[in-house]
Amino acid sequence: MSQDINGHDGVTRVPTGVPGLDSIMFGGFLSGAVFIVRGTPGAGKTILANQMCFNHAQGGGRALFVTLLSESHARMRQHMEQLSFYDASVIPDRLYYISGFSTLEEGGLSGLMDMLRREIRTHEATLLVLDGLIAVEETSSSDREFRKFIYELQAHVAAADCTALLLTNGSRSDHQPEHTMVDGLINLSDTTLNKHKQRELEVLKFRGSGALRGRHPFRITDGGVVVYPRTEAILAVPSCVDQATNNKVSLGIPMLDEMLGGGIPEGTSTLLLGASGTGKTTLGLHFLSRSTPTEPGLLFGFYETPERLMLNASTLGLDLKGMIDRGDVEVIWRPVTEQILDDLAGTLMDAVRRRGVKRLFIDGLNGFQESSDIRDRVLHVFSALASEFKALGVTMFLTAETRNIVGPGIEMPFNGLSSVAENVVVLRFVEYRARVYRLLSILKVRGNGFDAALREFNISSDGIKLLDTFEGASSILTGFGTEPSPDRASQPEAPEITR
Structure with a gap:
């Protein structure tokens, strides 16, 4: 379910509902666009994507969560049930989970693409999460075939007005051809600061829109991911005109x-x-x-x-x-x-x-x-x-x-x-x-x-x-x-x- 966010650019957005994240992206992801969300294992990608899906479904949209990893849906949902955003009532009518692992193993990239087209159409999905882009990369016979898969997915979700999030562990280098193809690239990291760790989120690319630059800290709480936009960025300009007085x-x-x-x-x-x-x-x-x-x-x-x-x-x-x-x-x-x-x-x-x-x-x-x-x-x-x-x-x-x-x-x-x-x-x-x-x-x-x-x-x-x-x-x-x-x-x- 998309909405028009007035202010920075007036384009149609898909709000994430994740505290702080929509402020960083000036309202949310772009409707009908493809974004890569990457980070090392444990960085919080799966929790972030699930949180977005539940928020999207509760807001009236339809979400499709496709896994390409060996972890079962039952195990993943068991983990999500511990978080307050989890709402079993939206499953499976407004949020549908499906495994694409066997399809990718048996039918390759073309078989997976056919499945994605079919499931998006069947469930009238307006938000797609593909968890395990690394599996698509490893199955590809060449970089050209991998880029072709992304291109075809991008064309299909744009026609269906469905926003797609592709989750990957970021094993490839920072400069890969697929990064130039997608509409956005979001990086999750776990940074060492002195003797403690701090999770950080950075929007590295956001085609067709602005975003708050820099690394923004976030936590994984009982309510899911909470992002804290950098204060200097979000308050770069005062929200109103200074009314100076002599009082x-x-x-x-x-x-x-x-x-x-x-x-x-x-x-x-x-x-x-x-x-x-x-x-x-x-x-x-x-x-x-x-x-x-x-x-x-x-x-x-x-x-x-x-x-x-x-x-x-x-x-x-x-x-x-x-x-x-x-x-x-x-x-x-x-x-x-x-x-x-x-x-x-x-x-x-x-x-x-x-x-x-x-x-x-x-x-x-x-x-x-x-x-x-x-x-x-x-x-x-x-x-x-x-x-x-x-x-x-x-x-x-x-x-x-x-x-x-x-x-x-x-x-x-x-x-x-x-x-x-x-x-x-x-x-x-x-x-x-x-x-x-x-x-x-x-x-x-x-x-x-x-x-x-x-x-x-x-x-x-x-x-x-x-x-x-x-x-x-x-x-x-x-x-x-x-x-x-x-x-x-x-x-x-x-x-x-x-x-």
Whole structure:
């Protein structure tokens, strides 16, 4: 069952129904065309093809799955039954399985072609899967005979308006004549990244249409194949026009808002840098505390579960649980294990669009970094995300942990980090006479003036409280402060909660 996908080229498409894959191919495969799907054994070809067939049948189409391998249909279906896309009700009326192994052995390529023509016509198939193209190649007496088979199949499926997928293990080299004949070539691979594996899908050829270039990671889950389009590719251009304003967004800390001239500029990205324990998460919770039904908030984090965050917020006088219960704030927690960067970015983007989020707090840019297959990719991904968020009017707050706790300078976790944010706020520790002070400074606010003073702050049961300018820190960049003035030293100290 084909449909016309409007947007990129307006051609008739056959949607796959595979999460992420249709986005990569701008709507799906071309109707009446032939595509080769290749990959090593275990790459996921058979699962992907079965998933497409079931989705196609459930959408009203008719699929024909022809195997040329020795594995029985009963064994293959037994494996597919474990996946949620499997639907026995569409078999055999809308999805029909047939083995062509004996026909190929006895009748050769001509016998197999006759069978395919007959079965496509009998079942009125609009999607054909031929699993085992390598068997056709091995049966061919020459490359010419093999190419002739592909040519005849291509002519027949075009006349029948049936899209064909030819599955092969990719034993032949990357440059074979049949690749020039078919309408598309999709490659599945299993790439080694450090000590773990990552499955990737790449559209190497797509005649008559565009496609998102590059290798896109995918998983095989209980629901089948899930593809995660590369974030830089799918967000290469923002989805809407940036509506720039002069509005300011409160950070929930009056003195800090005052230092910023009324708050952070709306629709900008703010990078919050600091060592572990300086109060980055606490400041972000203050920012989220101003979320409302018309200005919904989202916390996307890696290191603290929602339950732990609610407990910590309550000790600061912030009712995060109430905000969540009212629907003003949503918390998404993803543990830092074997994550996929594009999965994280896609989940984040979907959550922002789903609720129309205006206040976004990403607690742990380092979590994205640890999930990246290529270290420098995080900057490109967040550049694309920041442009999209800006166009959507989202004010983003993101934290990044610096390497040094107390010491000279600010050691960035990786180079170029400040390029993803218009604003930069730094939290740091300074040591003096066996006491550690927390200090806050604003390094950059693009397009706006700000108070550049270095201020001490406390974290108490009332949250963050900024004190007067820390004038005694004449050598602050060394990580050590001089003795505070008598007036300041005589001030009572607020009780601190170390986080």
